[in-house]
Every structure is written in C-alpha cells, then in structure tokens.
Amino acid sequence: MNVVVCVKQIPDPAAPPALDPGTKNLVRVGKLILDDSDAYGVEMALQLADAAGGGEVTLVSMAPNGETSGLRTALAMGAAKAILVSDDSLAGTDALGTAKVLAAAIKRAEPDLILAATESSDGYTGTTPVQIAELLGLPSVTFAKKVEITGNSVKVERQTEAGYDEVESPLPVLVTVTAGVVEPRYPSFKGIMAAKSKPVETLTIADLGIDAGQVGATGARQEITDVSASEERASGEIVVDEGDAYQRVIQFLEQLKVL
Amino acid sequence: MSIDKIWVLAEVADGKPITASLELISHAKSLAGTVEAVAYGEETSAIAGTLGEYGATTVHDVGDLGGSLPGAPVADAIAAAIEAGNGPDAILFPATYDGRDIAGRLSAKIDRPVLTNVVGLVAGDGGLITQHAVFGGAQIATARFVGDGPGLFVVRAKSFPAETSGGGQAEVVAAAATESGPTNGAKIVASHVEERTGPKLDEANVVVSGGRGLGEKENYALIEELASLLKGAAGASRAIVDAGWVPYSHQVGQTGKTVKPTVYVACGISGATQHLVGMKNSKNIVAINKDQDAPIFSVADLGIVGDVHKVLPKLIEALKARG
Incomplete structure (x- = not known):
C-alpha cells in the first residue's frame, strides 16, 4: 500500500513569530523544522504500511529555497522518499493555491491513502487537506483519532462534539489525523544516517504544469490589509505560594460568586 | 462589492441549531439586508422557527445526507445554488469539524479561497473585512478577499453574541445536493456518545x-x-x-x-x-x-x-x- 503524507516544514515554534511589515507574510528565517503535528501522520503512515504488509511512504511538501531539513527528520523516522515543491513564484501562496500545488505533486505518487495533520502549527488554516481531496476528486475523513485499513477500505474513528463516529470510506481517500493518535517514534541513529541518502525529488511548478499566475502573491485572492497590536490584558495580582495560596484562590472565586 | 445577502451554515446538535451558527446569523443581520441559512439533516423544518428568531428569512434545506459525512454533499448543494445564480455575497461557517470540511470542499469546488480563524467581521468599502487573532491574540490582522465571487469565512465560536431579533419562522426551501460521485464516499456507520459529566467545555461558566x-x-x-x-x-x-x-x-x-x-x-x-x-x-x-x-x-x-x-x-x- 502506498501512502502519501503531507508534511510542512515550519520555522521553529520556539522562536518568536513575526509578520513582514511590507508583505504581511509570515517571516521564515533560519532552518525550518518538521511541524510537530505532522509527526503523527508520518508515524501512522509507517504503521499502516507495515500492517498492510509493505508499500512505500512518500512525503509531499512545499517549501521555499529547496529546504529539506524537516523532510530529513521524517525520512529518518522511516519514510522512503520525498517530493518537494520549491519555486520562487510560490512566495505568498494562499491555502487554496497551496492545495493546488500539493494535489498536483501527490497525483504523481499514485497513493492509496493520503494522510495529513488537521492543521499546521504555524498558519493553522486547517482547510488545505480537504481542498486537496476535492481537487483530486477523492473522499476525505477529517479529525481521525484511529485509522484502520481493511482490504480496499479505511475505517476511521472521527472526533465529534459528542464523542466519535465510525466512518468507512473506499480507498483512495484522504484522512487527517489529530495529535496524540499514535506515539511518533524517535529517529534512530541508523535512520538518521540512512535519511541522508534517501531520494528527495525537487520540483518546480512548471514541472507540475501549474501556471505561475495561479499561485504566489499574484494568484492569492485574499490579502492582509493591516496588522496591529490588540488591546493588552492587564496582568493582575501575583501571589507566591507559601503553603496557603489556595485560600487566596477560594477568596477570589467567592468574590466572583462562582462559590 | 456590496454585501446584500449572506448565507450562514446552520449546524444542528440535539435537535437545535448550535450556538456558533446562531451567533453568525445574528451578526450577519448587522452586515447585510438578507440573511439566509443552509441546513442539512432530518430536522430542518423543526429548526426553522429558531433560525427565524435570530434573523434568517429562508432555510436552504439540503435534506438528509443518508449517512454521508457532510463535507462533499453540502458543498455540492451550495455550489449548485451559486451556479444557478441564487448565491449570496458571503457565506459564514462556524469553525466546527463539519463547518471546516464544507468550507474547504466548497472553496476548491468554486475556486474561491477561504478565510479561516475569523474573530471579527465588519463591512468595508470593497466588501467584508475580517479580523484574525494572531500570535496568541497579541496582534490583530485584518484581511479581505480580492476578485469576484462569494467570500467564504470560517468563524471561531464566541466571536459575536447570539441575539434574537424577533423574526418569524424562516421559509424552508429545498436545496438538494447533486450527485457528487467518489468525493462522497465516506459514510458514517455508527455514532458513539462519550459520557460527559458537567457542562460542555465551550459553554461552562x-x-x-x-x-x-x-x-x-x-x-x-x-x-x-x-x-x-x-x-x-x-x-x-x-x-x-x-x-x-x-x-x-x-x-x-x-x-x-x-x-x-x-x-x-x-x-x-x-x-x-x-x-x-x-x-x-x-x-x-x-x-x-x-x-x-x-x-x-x-x-x-x-x-x-x-x-x-x-x-x-x-x-x-x-x-x-x-x-
């Protein structure tokens, strides 16, 4: 079974984020890393391919400047290869444009199953996976907390407000997984060494037959018009606990009449 | 583009429209002359009264989905209405599991982008202007759509108050989904309700x-x-x-x-x-x-x-x- 995992390489979340004051795009400086949210999809893909008795896990990603450092992390976990779309004209691409690029790249891998996170940790738009499914003419099941493949179909436990639904869909299908569904493995030393020589196919949008006018800032049909500081919430009273701070909490709750 | 007509996705839980949808209907009423709802499931006529009270005059009823996940069929029905020339200037979706699916599907189907994580929505010169809390809410970004076609907005719950405006029962009109083929392949085979004691997380005091x-x-x-x-x-x-x-x-x-x-x-x-x-x-x-x-x-x-x-x-x- 061939599985594609959509992965995003993002700026280190530990570094303070910023928007470029001119272009209003997210500033991406320094080495990009694998989005933590994507580690669950990679792990799930490896387990499912294993359970199906073989098949390849292919990563698909879009990033500026041929960036592969995040992809190497996922390759070190055990993915076989990666397709990276990197093209200067992609700067400023909106979520739908991103979906068009990724859908075209995914098609080349002819997957039985496409996995993605429910949303990325930096942009957190959360619509790209479903847009990809629609562009590829495939069904999708979002917010999966359990995924099982049986023969030619997938069985998913999908998070709902009240609990969860059991959902079945024929393959090929796109599934988005919530965090915490599986325990992502740590890359072994052997895995890290092997990842260095695993194939990463780097494509331009011309390779995918996509017109530059459809993507990037020119293709984006939404724009950020302004960014301003929001009203600051004043910080309040600070109490250092010396064994009785709980009494201050109770007093505070009484004042608010929740007790 | 002036905003005359707004549609709001009305999701139903426990036989009632969810609060996030009612918030959007009552806010839409301050932005446009006509506010209409889109609903699906078996209970649409039962909620037409409530939707009317909050400001919707019409409910476009996609009907029972026969166990399908709502994303594909509901997006199809909305796309068909837009195609037929009955579409609105903007569509507001609550940021729920199904709301996001429907918005994403529709976006790709009609080739219009979608703005998500919206926390504020005001009328501007060229259409609606959105507000988004970024960087943990330390900053507010404002954004808008450029180009033609309806704006698609996925709005976070509790961005606006839900207030009744005394309208009568909304008129229910059929907006049947067309055949969506393989995209509609995902079916719900069973639903499980997890035991919960106490209030819901987003409604608790x-x-x-x-x-x-x-x-x-x-x-x-x-x-x-x-x-x-x-x-x-x-x-x-x-x-x-x-x-x-x-x-x-x-x-x-x-x-x-x-x-x-x-x-x-x-x-x-x-x-x-x-x-x-x-x-x-x-x-x-x-x-x-x-x-x-x-x-x-x-x-x-x-x-x-x-x-x-x-x-x-x-x-x-x-x-x-x-x-």
Whole structure:
C-alpha cells in the first residue's frame, strides 16, 4: 500500500513569530523544522504500511529555497522518499493555491491513502487537506483519532462534539489525523544516517504544469490589509505560594460568586 | 462589492441549531439586508422557527445526507445554488469539524479561497473585512478577499453574541445536493456518545485546564476533580493532548476550542501563544504555575507562583470541606 503524507516544514515554534511589515507574510528565517503535528501522520503512515504488509511512504511538501531539513527528520523516522515543491513564484501562496500545488505533486505518487495533520502549527488554516481531496476528486475523513485499513477500505474513528463516529470510506481517500493518535517514534541513529541518502525529488511548478499566475502573491485572492497590536490584558495580582495560596484562590472565586 | 445577502451554515446538535451558527446569523443581520441559512439533516423544518428568531428569512434545506459525512454533499448543494445564480455575497461557517470540511470542499469546488480563524467581521468599502487573532491574540490582522465571487469565512465560536431579533419562522426551501460521485464516499456507520459529566467545555461558566506542568497523565485527575467541584468543565493545553494524556476534544487554544468562561483556571500551563488565543478573553483568569516568568501570568487576574502538585490538592480539599 502506498501512502502519501503531507508534511510542512515550519520555522521553529520556539522562536518568536513575526509578520513582514511590507508583505504581511509570515517571516521564515533560519532552518525550518518538521511541524510537530505532522509527526503523527508520518508515524501512522509507517504503521499502516507495515500492517498492510509493505508499500512505500512518500512525503509531499512545499517549501521555499529547496529546504529539506524537516523532510530529513521524517525520512529518518522511516519514510522512503520525498517530493518537494520549491519555486520562487510560490512566495505568498494562499491555502487554496497551496492545495493546488500539493494535489498536483501527490497525483504523481499514485497513493492509496493520503494522510495529513488537521492543521499546521504555524498558519493553522486547517482547510488545505480537504481542498486537496476535492481537487483530486477523492473522499476525505477529517479529525481521525484511529485509522484502520481493511482490504480496499479505511475505517476511521472521527472526533465529534459528542464523542466519535465510525466512518468507512473506499480507498483512495484522504484522512487527517489529530495529535496524540499514535506515539511518533524517535529517529534512530541508523535512520538518521540512512535519511541522508534517501531520494528527495525537487520540483518546480512548471514541472507540475501549474501556471505561475495561479499561485504566489499574484494568484492569492485574499490579502492582509493591516496588522496591529490588540488591546493588552492587564496582568493582575501575583501571589507566591507559601503553603496557603489556595485560600487566596477560594477568596477570589467567592468574590466572583462562582462559590 | 456590496454585501446584500449572506448565507450562514446552520449546524444542528440535539435537535437545535448550535450556538456558533446562531451567533453568525445574528451578526450577519448587522452586515447585510438578507440573511439566509443552509441546513442539512432530518430536522430542518423543526429548526426553522429558531433560525427565524435570530434573523434568517429562508432555510436552504439540503435534506438528509443518508449517512454521508457532510463535507462533499453540502458543498455540492451550495455550489449548485451559486451556479444557478441564487448565491449570496458571503457565506459564514462556524469553525466546527463539519463547518471546516464544507468550507474547504466548497472553496476548491468554486475556486474561491477561504478565510479561516475569523474573530471579527465588519463591512468595508470593497466588501467584508475580517479580523484574525494572531500570535496568541497579541496582534490583530485584518484581511479581505480580492476578485469576484462569494467570500467564504470560517468563524471561531464566541466571536459575536447570539441575539434574537424577533423574526418569524424562516421559509424552508429545498436545496438538494447533486450527485457528487467518489468525493462522497465516506459514510458514517455508527455514532458513539462519550459520557460527559458537567457542562460542555465551550459553554461552562468555569473551566479548569491542565498542562505539561502536571508532570504525568495520572495527575489530570486533579483537573477533573477541581472542575467538578466548581461545576465546570475540564480543558487542556495542546502539549498534553499531543502527548496523548487527554483527547483532542479537551483542547483549548488556537487549534482547539475557544472558551470565554466567567473564570478560567490554568494549572501548570506556561501560556504558549497557541493556548492564549483560546482563553485570553475569559472574564477572569487564575493561573497556577511554578515558573514566575511563565507568559500565562501576563494575562492572569490572579497568578499563583507555586507547584500545582501542592496547591491543587489543598484547594480541592478545602472545597470539599465546604461541602
């Protein structure tokens, strides 16, 4: 079974984020890393391919400047290869444009199953996976907390407000997984060494037959018009606990009449 | 583009429109002359009265989906209405599991982008202007669509109040989905309701949330116990959801639920931007954390610099003693 995992390489979340004051795009400086949210999809893909008795896990990603450092992390976990779309004209691409690029790249891998996170940790738009499914003419099941493949179909436990639904869909299908569904493995030393020589196919949008006018800032049909500081919430009273701070909490709750 | 007509996705739970949809209908009424709802399922005619009260004049009824996940068939029905020339200038979706699916599908289908994580929506010169809380709500970005076609907006819950405006029953008109083929392949075969004691996380008057500072999964029981004593709901930071301690449905934050309770009690939560955006508009915030430099203290009305393992048991014991 061939599985594609959509992965995003993002700026280190530990570094303070910023928007470029001119272009209003997210500033991406320094080495990009694998989005933590994507580690669950990679792990799930490896387990499912294993359970199906073989098949390849292919990563698909879009990033500026041929960036592969995040992809190497996922390759070190055990993915076989990666397709990276990197093209200067992609700067400023909106979520739908991103979906068009990724859908075209995914098609080349002819997957039985496409996995993605429910949303990325930096942009957190959360619509790209479903847009990809629609562009590829495939069904999708979002917010999966359990995924099982049986023969030619997938069985998913999908998070709902009240609990969860059991959902079945024929393959090929796109599934988005919530965090915490599986325990992502740590890359072994052997895995890290092997990842260095695993194939990463780097494509331009011309390779995918996509017109530059459809993507990037020119293709984006939404724009950020302004960014301003929001009203600051004043910080309040600070109490250092010396064994009785709980009494201050109770007093505070009484004042608010929740007790 | 002037905004004359807005559609709002009306989701139904327990036989009633969800609050997030009613918030959008009542806000849409302040932005456009005509507000209409789109609904699906077996109970559409039963909710037409409520939708009317909040300001919708018409309900476009996609009807029973026969067990399909709503994303594909509902997006198809809306796309067909737009194609037929009956479409609105803007469509508002609540940021729910199904709302996001339908918006994403529709976006790709009609080739219009979608703006998500919207927390404010105002009328501007060239159409609607959105507001988005970025970087944990420290900054507000405003955005808008360019080009033709309806604007698609996915709006976070609790961005607007839900207020009735005294309208009569909305008229129900059929908006049947067309055959969507393979995209409609995902079917619900069974639904499971998880036992929940106490109020819903996003409706509770008190929310008690736990984070990494709890140390280990077992200690989340302290959060549940305190929440129960305060007749509130138990929430969580993304860190402990990612670690598999509690399910995603407990997550408060950017990726997760927005809550605005009377009191929010953050226990062992450092206050990453990811978390702050989901709770900083709570009316009162109590934070307990042993790191006095934790960002959570910058939004707390009452900050306790202390060890949750010591403070919480005492607090719980004292509340129990009150009976």
